[in-house]
Amino acid sequence: MTKIGLILVTLFILAGLFAPFLITHDPKSTDISHRFSPPSHTHWLGQDKLGGDIYSKIIYGARISLTVAIVSTLLSFFIGLLLGSLAGYYGGWWDECLMRLVDILLAFPGLLLIFALAAFLSPSLLNVIMLFSIVGWTGFARVTRAQVLSEKEKEFVQAVRSLGANHSRILIRHIWPNILSPLIVQASFVMGGIIIGESSLSFLGVGVPPDIPSWGNMLSLAKQSSFQPGFIAIFPGIAIMLTVLGFNFIGDGLRDLWDPKLKK
Amino acid sequence: MKAYILRRCLLLVPILFGITLIVFSFMHIIPGDPIDIMLGETAQAVSKDHFRKLLHQDKPIPLQYILFLKDVFTGNLKSIPSEENVWAKISERFPATAELAIWAMVFAIVISIPLGMLAAVKHKTYLDGISMLISLLGISIPHFWLGPLLIILFAYTLPIFPISERSGFLSIVLPAITLGTAMMALLSRLTRTSTLEIIREDYIRTARAKGLSETTILFKHVLKNTLVPVITIAGIQMGALLSGSIITETVFDWPGIGSLLVEAIQSRNYPLVQGCVILIATLYVVINLLTDILYAWADPRIRLQ
Numbered sequence: 001m002t003k004i005g006l007i008l009v010t011l012f013i014l015a016g017l018f019a020p021f022l023i024t025h026d027p028k029s030t031d032i033s034h035r036f037s038p039p040s041h042t043h044w045l046g047q048d049k050l051g052g053d054i055y056s057k058i059i060y061g062a063r064i065s066l067t068v069a070i071v072s073t074l075l076s077f078f079i080g081l082l083l084g085s086l087a088g089y090y091g092g093w094w095d096e097c098l099m100r101l102v103d104i105l106l107a108f109p110g111l112l113l114i115f116a117l118a119a120f121l122s123p124s125l126l127n128v129i130m131l132f133s134i135v136g137w138t139g140f141a142r143v144t145r146a147q148v149l150s151e152k153e154k155e156f157v158q159a160v161r162s163l164g165a166n167h168s169r170i171l172i173r174h175i176w177p178n179i180l181s182p183l184i185v186q187a188s189f190v191m192g193g194i195i196i197g198e199s200s201l202s203f204l205g206v207g208v209p210p211d212i213p214s215w216g217n218m219l220s221l222a223k224q225s226s227f228q229p230g231f232i233a234i235f236p237g238i239a240i241m242l243t244v245l246g247f248n249f250i251g252d253g254l255r256d257l258w259d260p261k262l263k264k
Numbered sequence: 265m266k267a268y269i270l271r272r273c274l275l276l277v278p279i280l281f282g283i284t285l286i287v288f289s290f291m292h293i294i295p296g297d298p299i300d301i302m303l304g305e306t307a308q309a310v311s312k313d314h315f316r317k318l319l320h321q322d323k324p325i326p327l328q329y330i331l332f333l334k335d336v337f338t339g340n341l342k343s344i345p346s347e348e349n350v351w352a353k354i355s356e357r358f359p360a361t362a363e364l365a366i367w368a369m370v371f372a373i374v375i376s377i378p379l380g381m382l383a384a385v386k387h388k389t390y391l392d393g394i395s396m397l398i399s400l401l402g403i404s405i406p407h408f409w410l411g412p413l414l415i416i417l418f419a420y421t422l423p424i425f426p427i428s429e430r431s432g433f434l435s436i437v438l439p440a441i442t443l444g445t446a447m448m449a450l451l452s453r454l455t456r457t458s459t460l461e462i463i464r465e466d467y468i469r470t471a472r473a474k475g476l477s478e479t480t481i482l483f484k485h486v487l488k489n490t491l492v493p494v495i496t497i498a499g500i501q502m503g504a505l506l507s508g509s510i511i512t513e514t515v516f517d518w519p520g521i522g523s524l525l526v527e528a529i530q531s532r533n534y535p536l537v538q539g540c541v542i543l544i545a546t547l548y549v550v551i552n553l554l555t556d557i558l559y560a561w562a563d564p565r566i567r568l569q
Contacts, residue, residue: 104282108541109548110507113286116541119529120290196406200511203408204526219408223515226427227412228420237409244404 002253008246012239016063025053027060027213036229045235049221054232057213058239064214065243068125069194072132073187079133080140081183085171087141088148099145102138111197118206128207132194143186147179181258185251192247199240215240268560272553283545287538288332292325302344302532311345318342319535336542343536350539354521358543360430361520364512365505367436368444373498376448380455381490385482387460395452402449407508411442411515430519443512447501454497458490492562499555503548 015022024044031051039046045054087095105113114131121127151157152175160174201207202216203223210217215236222233291298299316300307316322320331335341341350376399383395418438419427426435462468463486471481506521513522521540528536 100278100282104279104286107279107283107549108286108507108545109503112507112510112541112544115507115510115525116287116290116537117293119537120294120534122295192404199406200408203511204514204529206529216408219412222412227415230416230420233409233412233416237406237413240406240409241401241404244406245400248400248404 001249002257005246005249005251005253008242009250012062012243012246013066015059016066019059019063022059023053023056025056027052027056028211029053036225036232038229039231046229046231048218048232049225052213054218054235057218058215058236060213061215061218061236061239062243064125064208064212065195065198065240068129068132068198068208069191069247072129072136072194073191075129075133076136076190077140077183077187079137080142081144081176083137084141084144085148085175088145089152089167089171089175095145098141102141105135105138106142108135111200114197115201115204115206118201123206123209125208125212128198128201132197136190136194139186139190140183143182144179147182148175151175151178181254185255185258188247188251188254192244192251195240195244195247265561269557272556276549276553279549280546283542283549284333284336285329287541287545288329290538290541291319291321291534298534302534315344318347319344336539341535341539344533350536353536354524354539354543357520357524360518361506361509361513361522364436364439364443364509364518364520365502367440368442368447368505368508369498369502371440371444372447372451372501376451377455377487377490377494379448380452380494381459381482381487383452383456384459384463392456396456399449399452402445402452405445407442407446407511408515410445411438411512414438414442415515439512439516439518442515443505443508446508447498447505450501451494451498455490455494458493459486462486462489492559496555496559499558500552502551502555506544506548 024042029052031047033051034043034047035049035051037043037047037051043053043055045058048054048057083098087098108116114135117131117134118127121131148171152170157170157174160170165174198207199214199216199219202210202214203220205220207216208214210220218236219233222236225232227233294301299312299319299321303312303315320328323331339349339351342348343350343353379395379398383392386392415427415438418424424434425438430436468481468485471485476484509518509520510522510525512518513520514526517523521544525537525540525544528534528540
């Protein structure tokens with residue numbers, strides 16, 4: 001399963017990286033006279049409502065979706081790691097304040113907060129990345145804090161402390177390497193979640209600007225003709241699902257690898 | 265138990281204030297003048313002034329927040345530019361969302377518990393594999409694709425169900441399946457894990473040693489204990505259904521809170537957006553609280569933590 005996940009994700013990353021060489025048509029071009037044409041040898045996956053080439057748009061969309069997912073996950077990961085570590089390690093009022101903030105941010109279910117914030121900002125790629133990072137760090141912070149809390153009481157930490165190591169050295173050199181695995185597992189699930197989230201925002205019209213070909217925008221365009229003919233909605237959806245499945249497979253695989261208790 | 269409930273309810277207060285504070289600050293992250301954006305630059309100065317007063321945008325920010333809270337709690341939040349009451353609008357659309365969420369939940373529970381138990385009982389067979397594949401697909405498939413897929417299959421190709429609109433029981437089947445699938449997937453995984461743990465317990469071995477049939481063991485001894493974590497997660501997921509309803513309702517043109525929120529965003533009716541977000545978040549928090557209390561009631565160990 002993990003292998004399938006890795007293959008899927010690598011394929012989509014390659015598609016995104018080499019998009020300009022893989023596309024057969026300009027993904028932004030339109031051709032109203034051939035709108036809704038079914039798949040053919042010139043347009044492999046058919047043409048959408050505006051006559052755009054669905055295959056080229058999907059390849060180009062991989063670039064958009066993966067950029068948002070990877071950049072936002074990295075940002076959330078580092079913000080969460082840093083704030084969560086400080087809260088878990090030092091405790092006190094900072095811990096209290098940060099965790100209440102996390103509670104409040106997590107009190108908004110799923111995409112609601114991102115969706116509402118996006119509605120008040122103008123749609124742009126940068127804003128989408130920023131929104132997912134602003135909301136996404138909370139999960140990482142929670143996991144980091146819990147892990148740091150349990151690690152800092154362990155004997156090896158006491159040992160390095162008695163050897164005179166300062167706080168930042170203890171955190172960075174001794175605690176972080178021991179807490180990374182659950183965070184990386186979480187990161188791969190978060191990537192999948194952001195792929196869905198980004199497409200959802202675009203589908204609802206508050207994500208990536210409509211002139212940029214993204215998977216969510218393609219489905220949003222398909223909605224305008226009530227998802228008819230079927231292929232205009234089916235192909236972009238397959239791309240989204242395969243990418244998300246890929247990240248979830250990787251996450252499952254890594255979790256089993258690092259937590260053998262779950263395997264039995 | 266009373267002390268636990270009281271403590272949890274008190275914790276709710278800062279969270280609810282936090283929610284209103286965040287929702288209030290939405291209006292201030294808008295680049296530019298919110299009134300200009302809502303009414304358009306070309307609107308008359310008189311009506312701009314009128315709405316600026318209505319939204320208290322002419323006051324200092326701390327006072328604005330207090331007046332905003334007052335409007336929220338006294339039900340005086342007004343739509344822009346129609347000046348309709350936001351809560352009236354929301355309560356008109358709420359029953360449709362509640363109906364959809366309940367049927368989605370029924371779908372999820374009715375499918376997931378047998379599926380998860382089957383996977384656990386037939387652990388490491390192809391049946392286990394298939395049911396886990398179904399659940400993995402269910403988690404990975406986004407609402408805004410499953411919905412169209414079901415429409416293409418069961419409304420166009422095989423015209424069994426109506427395409428959209430809320431009209432009778434048949435019209436709720438496809439939206440409920442769309443909304444409930446992710447929850448179904450999650451719950452069946454959970455049922456499987458929880459059943460796998462329970463069938464290894466000593467009391468199950470005892471039951472078997474007493475000579476009880478496998479069906480009796482499964483339904484009288486395993487099922488009840490499996491249900492505790494499943495119900496907890498189902499409760500928490502009920503909140504996720506509320507946010508999932510935004511997409512599902514948009515796909516099916518279902519006249520609930522979710523589609524109301526999308527319409528409000530498209531027409532830049534920001535007070536209505538704020539009202540919808542506050543309602544959904546509050547419901548989510550309250551449902552989570554009730555689930556926790558229910559869980560603590562079922563499992564006394566939780567209360568003491």
